Amino acid sequence: MNKTVLKENEKINYSIKEALKTLRTNFMFCGPDIKTVLVTSCINSEGKSTISMELAKSLAISEKKVLFIDADLRKSVMASKCTENSKKVVGLTEYLSGQANYDDVLYATQYENLSLIFAGAVPPNPVELLGSSKFKELIEKARNEYDYIIVDAAPLGMVIDASVISTVCDGSIIVITANEISYKFANEVKDQLEKSGCKVIGAVLNKVPTRSTSYYSKYYKKRSKYGDYGYGHQDKKSTRNKKFAK
Numbered sequence: 001m002n003k004t005v006l007k008e009n010e011k012i013n014y015s016i017k018e019a020l021k022t023l024r025t026n027f028m029f030c031g032p033d034i035k036t037v038l039v040t041s042c043i044n045s046e047g048k049s050t051i052s053m054e055l056a057k058s059l060a061i062s063e064k065k066v067l068f069i070d071a072d073l074r075k076s077v078m079a080s081k082c083t084e085n086s087k088k089v090v091g092l093t094e095y096l097s098g099q100a101n102y103d104d105v106l107y108a109t110q111y112e113n114l115s116l117i118f119a120g121a122v123p124p125n126p127v128e129l130l131g132s133s134k135f136k137e138l139i140e141k142a143r144n145e146y147d148y149i150i151v152d153a154a155p156l157g158m159v160i161d162a163s164v165i166s167t168v169c170d171g172s173i174i175v176i177t178a179n180e181i182s183y184k185f186a187n188e189v190k191d192q193l194e195k196s197g198c199k200v201i202g203a204v205l206n207k208v209p210t211r212s213t214s215y216y217s218k219y220y221k222k223r224s225k226y227g228d229y230g231y232g233h234q235d236k237k238s239t240r241n242k243k244f245a246k
């Protein structure tokens with residue numbers, strides 16, 4: 001099998017790690033029917049790739065066999081951003097267009113239980129490729145081999161791709177940037193996913209500016225005197241996950 005090495009994300013500080021553990025726990029409590037999950041957002045750069053990749057790693061560390069699929073075909077940056085690969089990789093585009101086989105696009109990582117499929121080249125027709133029977137077959141095949149399949153998609157508030165992908169997923173997670181996305185916009189994305197027949201299992205409120213008013217932030221501030229972590233960390237962005245519903 002092809003091999004790749006995933007880079008550590010330096011922005012993942014203590015508080016984000018803690019929130020990610022909660023996300024993993026909540027996700028696992030969604031039950032055995034939720035195996036394939038799509039991660040999307042309203043606009044770009046809300047943290048979909050970061051959250052979905054960290055969720056995949058976290059599940060793999062807890063002994064679950066995980067496949068991460070980069071299905072953001074319009075912006076195939078995962079290979080360059082998250083790995084130490086210097087050469088061009090073949091990925092989902094090549095698989096869906098019949099130019100590569102399953103084994104050609106499947107990559108093992110340094111995490112024993114985590115495999116991944118990169119997006120590959122940017123195609124002229126992402127919606128047709130993602131809506132094809134080949135994508136459905138890929139998910140069906142992966143379902144038999146993995147405990148969880150995490151699909152990172154393009155922002156649904158901007159392009160329709162995630163809605164097309166959601167038809168073959170069991171559930172979806174919406175990543176929402178705090179103080180940036182209106183309730184109305186987030187609700188429109190939720191409605192769109194539900195219209196495609198995909199259950200929204202939860203939302204992640206990301207990039208939450210940390211404040212010094214809450215009891216816990218005071219506690220972390222105190223602790224940060226003794227060690228640079230938690231809310232006292234210099235990276236003032238946090239991640240909280242919300243409303244995981246069955």
Ligand SMILES: Nc1ncnc2c1ncn2[C@@H]1O[C@H](COP(=O)(O)OP(=O)(O)OP(=O)(O)O)[C@@H](O)[C@H]1O
Pocket residue numbers: 011016041043044045046047048049050051072075154155206207208237238239
């Ligand atoms: N909780 C966070 N705290 C700080 N930085 C974050 C957080 N989440 C994501 N980021 C940063 O925000 C930027 C965008 O994140 P990411 O690439 O994961 O978003 P995306 O939604 O996948 O974007 P795109 O729509 O372009 O694919 C990256 O630089 C990432 O490191």
Ligand SMILES: [Mg+2]
Pocket residue numbers: 048049050072152
């Ligand atoms: Mg992304």
